[in-house]
Amino acid sequence: MAPPDPTALVRLLSGWLPRQRWFGGKDRPIGALSIAAATELLPGPDPSLHHLVVDVRQGAVASRYQLLLGVRADLPAHLRPGEIGPVAPAGPDCRGPAGPALHAYDAAYDPELTRPLLAHMAAGAEVGPLRFRRAPNRTIETGLSAVPMSAEQSNTSLVFGDAYICKLFRRLTPGVSPDLEVSFALSEAHCAHVPAVHGWIEMETGEAGGPVTLALLSEYLRTATDGWQLALTSVRDWFASPAHTGDGHRGGPHSGGPYSGTGGEAFTGADAGAAGGDFAAEAGRLGAATATVHHDLAKAFGVTRVPAADVRAMARGMRRQLDEVGGAVPELRPYVPAIGAAFEEVEAGAEDLLFQRVHGDYHLGQVLRTGTGWVLLDFEGEPARTPAERRAPSHPLRDVAGMLRSFEYAARFMLAGNGDLPPDAERDLEARARAWTARNRAAFRGGYAAAGGPDPAGHAALLRAFELDKAVYEIRYEARNRPSWLPVPLRSLADLVR
């Protein structure tokens, strides 16, 4: 089957792309869209599969996305949710419309078309500029069908049988993806806290920085549950448990125990440790796993002594982001002076620090609990940062701050979901949310320090600045991507700037 008429496709993609969860520029209109590369992966005749690289310009911002484009004469019902629209096959000169309309759709949802990706990786195939790779000393079982994950994601992941998960990066950045680079290095080092990497797909572009990573194939952890879901279950359980004060009955008190607010996070009153679904032991183990991964990252990529001048520059970078987000999100403005003061404190007290590769966008949705322990995922860094920023070494407490924020997020998210409550009930839940957050943050910090990570208590100003910087990032992220979530990070600012 001939490839679709590019003019019609460009028009359809301009309407379809902004509706996709993974499209990063939803807050700006598309100025121009063009197809930078098209590779026929399966000629068909029906269906056919094409790999597209699409360039999008929005004002001064240029971004690049990839798409697996399926084309069929008839679109079965199960593929209709991925429909992009009707296209005519390209004419002989590849421009004019010719023949009856065909259906163009997102082929990530079509197991018939995604199955060959696995076979290509196993064989180390090369199709046009696309290179399919198998990791050294790893096997890839072929013939498995893929089911796309339903999770809300920045990318699209396909689960092949129950053996592999293949993440198709949606937004492409020059060179090797930090996710592949870091996951592969840790997998080769047999780090127990990352899934094994089995293969990847890359594209030769001739640009500096080497081939662009298109996809990452990892071991699928079938029985794992993600940290966000586990944390929400624990908060829900704690919110629903009968009122008690942590004075010893119902299995308490935990207020004198190891997770009772070490590191200046004391809480009183409601005892979050007395609820059935207590998460603190898991939070402690997660802290320890994080310290182990930081240790393995330092071993694999090295450690750099960063002079105080660069630490000052980092604090000024935080200030710049604060001003940008404050300009775009009016609700942040009342907090700008206090947040700015925290960044100035780091700038004023700057000293040399040891930097290394870190996770970069660390939160409860990036960790899975398997039967044997915690596993870390998605070493891509924050989607809104430049590739150079994502790859740059940083202080490991940046990740600690990300996870501390995430405990706060889980409790606030559950709080926000309770609608209008009588004032007493609202006060009670607010106190419970604070108690749960304090307990789990303390447990995580304790586990991290005990396993050899830099002691969070010894770097209080730096950790606070990282947390505030993350909160500012989250406010921009939510304003752009999930406006109904904006109150979640905003409401925690009052506590954070106290």
Ligand SMILES: Nc1ncnc2c1ncn2[C@@H]1O[C@H](COP(=O)(O)OP(=O)(O)O)[C@@H](O)[C@H]1O
């Ligand atoms: N190896 C794996 N085994 C099981 N589930 C996984 C694995 N990798 C990712 N997942 C699931 O897919 C979700 C999204 O993965 P992630 O790498 O964070 O993608 P994205 O970059 O698109 O956010 C995770 O939250 C997790 O639930």
Ligand SMILES: O=P(O)(O)O[C@H]1O[C@H](CO)[C@@H](O[C@H]2O[C@H](CO)[C@@H](O)[C@H](O)[C@H]2O)[C@H](O)[C@H]1O
């Ligand atoms: O898509 P990614 O996982 O790479 O990360 C982006 O999206 C995350 C949300 O899906 C966002 O995380 C924020 O929400 C989480 C709950 O959904 C919460 O656990 C995090 O603490 C909070 O930062 C992340 O910031 C963003 O980069």
